[in-house]
Amino acid sequence: MIKEEFRVAHEKLAAAAELLGEHGIDAWLILNREASDPSLPLLIGTTSIHEAAVVLREDGGHLILASESDRGNFENTGLFAEVIPYGQNFEEALRGLMDRLAPAKLALNFSLTDHLCDGLTVGQYQLLEEAIGKDRLRAIEVSSEPLLKEIRSIKTPAELERIQQAVTLTQEIFQEVAAEIRCGMTEREIGERFVEGMKARGVTNGIDHPFDPPLVCIVRAGLAHRKPGNTAVEPGDILILDMSVKYRDYCSDVARTLYVLRPGETEPPADVRHAFDTAVTAITAAIESIAPGKRGYEVDAAGRSAIEAGGYPTIRHSVGHQVGRQCHDGGTRLGPPSRADSDGVVKAGEVYAIEPTVIQDGGLPCMLVEENVVVTRDGARLLSKRQLELVVIPC
Known part of the structure; x- marks a missing residue:
């Protein structure tokens, strides 16, 4: 046995x-x-x-x-x-x-x-x-x-169980932290809430040191892979949260975007909504494209073209990457032909993070939503529960 x-x-x-x-x-x-x-x-x-x-x-x-x-x-x-x-x-x-x-x-x-x-x-x-x-x-x-x-790359049943649990716990922490965010909280304070959520569930950060905070970015302070800083949440802010959790050696990689309402607002302004809707449309296009036998660059093209069709600059990174024992697990990449491993063939049993992103400079709206899927014989099955609406935070 x-x-x-x-x-x-x-x-x-x-x-x-x-x-x-x-x-x-x-x-x-x-x-x-x-x-x-x-x-x-x-x-x-x-x-x-x-x-x-x-x-x-x-x-x-x-x-x-x-x-x-x-x-x-x-x-x-x-x-x-x-x-x-x-x-x-x-x-x-x-x-x-x-x-x-x-x-x-x-x-x-x-x-x-x-x-x-x-x-x-x-x-x-x-x-x-x-x-x-x-x-x-x-x-x-x-x-x-x-x-x-x-x-x-090809995950076994036991691996998929662990990845699914990592994704589930990640989303629990997101919901818990999002409910606590208010104006005046700094990126660092929000990051500390995530660490508390990890410790309470017996999991760790899937990228950095075990209890490092995830990526917490107020867009006006710069969208990059950086540590949370002392910038505080203000009305009109777009807040991006990108988190990898490790559960029993296996990782998730999920990102969510929030908008902080200005006084008198009941919903985000049109330019913010359009940026978010474009990112969601691009994720849908990539998920619908991915299937066994596809080349990585073909899936990338589906998500990338949707971002460009929305009127935004082309994506600066790949549309997706594999997830497993590491947050970025190697193997076939869902990237443009110029990227290494983007000519790899997608196979059933692989797990991907899908993240076509709206990235703009000069303080213009940026949107990062990231979902995790497992490739099946017929296409893809979601491991994460999709973010289809922009989360709004009262100030």
Whole structure:
């Protein structure tokens, strides 16, 4: 029986075995020491202190070469067909293991572009060369990047449960904080309310330090990725709140926009409403466009063209990005053709934050609304409850 704490890892290793078969790869070797490889928490739910060699196999008979002191940690996972302890000489033990397995094609974690796929250090690579020989290694090595990107991108049922809970808790905090905002409160004070909400629910910030505040921007003070400042809310302000929450290692990424009524106003002025409606229309266009088989730049174009059709400057960032163990989780990006990974293919099971944004300079209305969706075989399913109306705050 699989322990709940290792359910994600069990699902990920099953996906790894399937992908190894599809790519015709005998074995996938992951060398690690002192948590040097970022893929291990995703793939096996833990890491090693001393030198370790994880070998993933097509038949699901995964192995690990581990020190005596790390051995119990890996046996406790229930994920490995064999946990092989070594004594003082890791290189000798690694050579023996590679001779025993004799892979014709060996996947290694190296990448020129994706740091999450580039966990093999130079020192570990040189150790592997010494263990099995440079010529032999050159003949069998391939990059694991295509496998690791797909495993990271396509979410398992257990991962989706955690992401959905992160999104749900994020929206709870938004509602709680929005009800407290009044004129005179500073960005920093609003940010502190978010931190209180995170602590009360046992979650943390998904981007920065665990209890850093989210992005809290009064538009007239500048819309940017910055810490909340001492600018206070005034009548007529547009307030943007962008929050990532981490729940059991998985993140949300949701943004909401509020308007502070001026004396005598019962609703936002026309230019503010138009900016908000344009952002919402762009999100709808992107969500309706996204589907398995689409290229990232195609989805970007749907959201981007809606912003431009509203009379606003083109978006300065991508229309969307993947969400998972990190707020910006790599893989296919919903960006223009010039952006890295925007030519990637959207696949069912991927989770995206959708955020086509109205950005203007000179204090003109800016709008950031961000929703989270999971791609299905038929299109997309919302994980967040959409913001379809501009939240208004009395002053």
